Amino acid sequence: MRTIDHFIAGEASGGGSRTSDVFNPNDGSVQAKVPLGDAALLDRAVDAAQAAQPEWAATNPQRRARVFFKFKELVEADMENLAQMLSSEHGKVIADSRGDVQRGLDVIEFCCGIPHVLKGEYTQGAGPGIDVYSMRQPLGIGAGITPFNFPAMIPMWMFGPAIAAGNAFILKPSERDPSVPRRLAELFVEAGGPEGILQVVQGDKEMVDAILDHPAIGGVSFVGSSDIAHYVYKRGVAAGKRVQAMGGAKNHGIVMPDADLDQVVSDLSGAAYGSAGERCMALPVVVPVGEGTAERLKEKLLPAIEALRVGVSTDKDAHYGPVVNAAHKKRVEDWIQKGVDEGAELVVDGRGFTLQGHEEGFFIGPSLFDHVRPDMESYKEEIFGPVLQIVRAKDFEEALTLPSKHQYGNGVAIFTRNGHAAREFAQRVNVGMVGINVPIPVPVAYHSFGGWKRSAFGDTNQHGMEGIKFWTKVKTVTQRWPDGTAEADNKDAFVIPTMG
Incomplete structure (x- = not known):
């Protein structure tokens, strides 16, 4: 071998x-x-x-x-x-x-x-x-x-x-x-x-x-x-x-009521499920602001998730492939069960997914939770798999508080057409990297990468x-090149030097 x-x-x-x-x-x-x-x-x-x-x-x-x-x-x-x-x-x-x-x-x-x-x-x-x-x-x-x-x-x-x-x-x-x-x-x-x-x-x-x-x-x-x-x-x-x-990370995507939901869903599909969610800059938590926004977003998310193609790494049409090994697959599936046990609504269950001809591969289908609460362990911890959680917020202040108070502070995104809301969010959120209508805000190479908190x-x-x-x-x-004219007995040499 x-x-x-x-x-x-x-x-x-x-x-x-x-x-x-x-x-x-x-x-x-x-x-x-x-x-x-x-x-x-x-x-x-x-x-x-x-x-x-x-x-x-x-x-x-x-x-x-x-x-x-x-x-x-x-x-x-x-x-x-x-x-x-x-x-x-x-x-x-x-x-x-x-x-x-x-x-x-x-x-x-x-x-x-x-x-x-x-x-x-x-x-x-x-x-x-x-x-x-x-x-x-x-x-x-x-x-x-x-x-x-x-x-x-x-x-x-x-x-x-x-x-x-x-x-x-x-x-x-x-x-x-x-x-x-x-x-x-x-x-x-x-x-x-x-x-x-x-x-x-x-x-x-x-x-x-x-x-x-x-x-x-x-x-x-x-x-x-x-x-x-x-x-x-x-x-x-x-x-x-x-x-x-x-x-680790637990990056949030805040969706304001004025956001372009078609674009948000497209961005979320890639940011939450791309690379089977095995990214520290993935977007595993979406926070729609207002019940109306939440319902409209959920309605659009479901067909987008259904259309995701899970395949082998060489499949040019696949959106994502398997997770890295069997132990990690089990870990992700255990977190899904934990979310169910805690009372979150499992809208789409990716467990049990198999790919014909690759039944022994480490595949997990996309999962979606709704009505996730901040007190749930499955929200507090990093799942690192193809799992998206919806945490509903009643207003902007609650949405701002969620990532700001979370133990992780790696990345966060806000989706909005409102420049004032975006500017206010970027200034106040307690997170190291912020995206404004950018789902994965990894900085370009001549800036720097780093989160806050844990x-x-x-x-x-x-x-x-x-x-x-x-x-x-x-x-x-600090350098000086004397011209050789200084007196040998210089009492100033015993005084702390100044540049005055």
Whole structure:
């Protein structure tokens, strides 16, 4: 059976006495094994990173940028192979996999401008004959721990800014779909990246803990569930590291009475059910304002949900494919049952869905709940599956309160034609990313990504200038070039210096 190895010092590498299965979600079969590395294997990667990083950091930014230009070209040329590989392990349809890769490439494209974004500040004449300037320098070695749901995009969000800024980077991808991250590392070396600058170590919690504890790793970026994000943040910070840890989400879509409901339904169909709901920026909760809005929205949603096509990843007509594995399928179905037990109205039940010829695949049909209440656990927690919940609000203030008081604060959207309502909502809502008639408000690459509350731990967001700041440290230099005329006995030297 095929083995998806680690990638250390520019080549495939074995290591780890344990393995994990990599499934094909479309038919439930085991298609590969992935070794689960340990602290000793991480030490090998760190040694290679330490050997390569000083020279890479000393390489001028425009030469580093040329590597990223070439890397972008190689990834684009390999797009179809990457998309097929991604879909075969994750389950999302091919078009969605292409989007996964492309959104990562957007950040790589931003990194091609690293000479500009690394420029420091300069003040001439800050004091008598004194100039002050700052520079951004790399942390040294960074690490990324990435989830299964975006095996191309999120790794590139992390390693792009880190490596462009002069760091070496060690990536620990999800063991559920590890092939694409491994392939990206190969392409980086092919693009001219030095061996040891981008490495992939496969593993589970044992490898995560080794990364968090390793004294040579200066920064860690994480994306996953909130409980694990909090754990990563606390353990990493306790070890003296800089940590950004992105957690779960329960994004809301507020539908005002004046909204274009046909457009809302179209947006909701993709945002709630696309990628089988396995997105931290999915829109699993819709909040119609007013009973009339709720009834009209529900009436339009039902035929749209009925028209959704669930199919294998390679089905060009499918709207979404299977979830990632059997355990996750059971988890989602358990949450559906929990919603029923709590008294929500299950309008459409996606459980029991099977696809002819793929009966062992990890498929779940679309589900819709109505009359969901904020006190229900199925509302409070992230389901991460093709499940949409309707929570009715009597007015704008109640609709604003729901996402603002929820434990997660990743993303939110409002659908309206009223500019005042949209502006008021954007200013007041207690959520990190806001869409106005945009169902999935993931910022473009030159802005930054990050939520609030239990959706993010740490003070710095991913990619954009926030990402560059996270992966660099500022050094400030105050300089003076004496002309040689000062008296040797200068009592002013004993006074705290001022620039007056």
